[in-house]
Amino acid sequence: MxxxxxxxxxxxxxxxxxxxxxxxxxxxxxxxxxxxxxxxxxxxxxxxxxxxxxxxxxxxxxxxxxxAVEREAARAVHLLAGITANERMDWLVEKATELGVASITPLVAERSVLKLKGERAEKKLAHWQGVAVAAAEQCGRNRVPTVHAAVTLKEWLARAEAGERWVLSLSEGTQGLSAMTGSGPVTVLSGPEGGLSPSEEASALAAGFTPITLGPRVLRAETAPLAVLAICA
Known part of the structure; x- marks a missing residue:
């Protein structure tokens, strides 16, 4: 139907x-x-x-x-995702919605190719929210994830509330996602193509983000957060 x-x-x-x-x-x-x-x-x-x-x-x-039917994921995952180039961000929003993401905040990272300001940013935000609506209609979700306005990591940290936080990292000392337990809401930070800069990752770690890894292979910027969602679903 x-x-x-x-x-x-x-x-x-x-x-x-x-x-x-x-x-x-x-x-x-x-x-x-x-x-x-x-x-x-x-x-x-x-x-x-x-x-x-x-x-x-x-x-x-x-x-x-x-x-009274719901088809939400068992755990609320909020993505703080580096803005990717071309149509890849559309794909990320669509698939993240299908996989049960609770919200998406596009991250204007230092290595982001696409930079958004003013009217262009407003149009992109409306477009991405429309992508989330269409994906929710298609996949059977009865709750549409909010796509928040794009921010820098510094801006997000300045207003973020406390809660569990993970950052996808290729650095030493990361933990496998299977080692992360719990069922409460979690914010997952991922970078754009090229990843987060060293200073951004350092800021995230200082703000309480736990560095996690998805294994020995390096996934694309639009693939890695989806893998986290699939595991947490």
Whole structure:
């Protein structure tokens, strides 16, 4: 059954117009009045909904039964991920959402190729959040991970709350991910292509990040955080 994110209050029996993006998708699928879809708003569970009207640019539905189903990962993993080049960041956001990431904060690292400021940064953030929404619709999640505004590591550390922290590292003294226990929320820091700079890694370690390794092979910047998510899921 097609699934659509509808960031609005939902309740059984409610009649509403779908958001523009969802309405376009319903029209592309050539759905008709009487067809049933699934709606979720990120507040828990999902709803059946029946298409009642197909307009030229709008779609109206009646919300049906609520199903208290969740498909979240067992552990909340928050990614602080170095911004990668070209389309690789899109791929990272999409796959991280599928693997259950709790949130993503794009990191403007010293070695990041893509630098974001002003209007360009706002457009990229909106685009990445859209990628996360589409991935949540596809994979069955009922909660969409938040993609936060891009920050430098210094900015993130200045406002971060306490909590467990890991940094993916190729340095000596790292621990294997299998040695990390616990079930509480964790922030995972990973670098862009070329990794974190020595000063960034030193700042992370000084701020309480535990250096971890995924094994003897060097994974790409967009692959390594996904491996962590897959293991923690």
């Amino acid at each position: 097609p699934r659509f994110y509808c960031p609005a209050p939902l309740a059984t029996g409610l009649a509403l117009s779908l958001p523009a993006g969802a309405a376009r998708h319903v029209q592309v699928l050539r759905m008709q009045p009487g067809d049933v879809i699934t709606l979720f708003n990120g507040e828990g569970g999902e709803f059946d909904a029946t298409v009642t009207r197909m307009g030229r640019s709008d779609v109206e539905v009646e919300v049906g039964a609520h199903h």
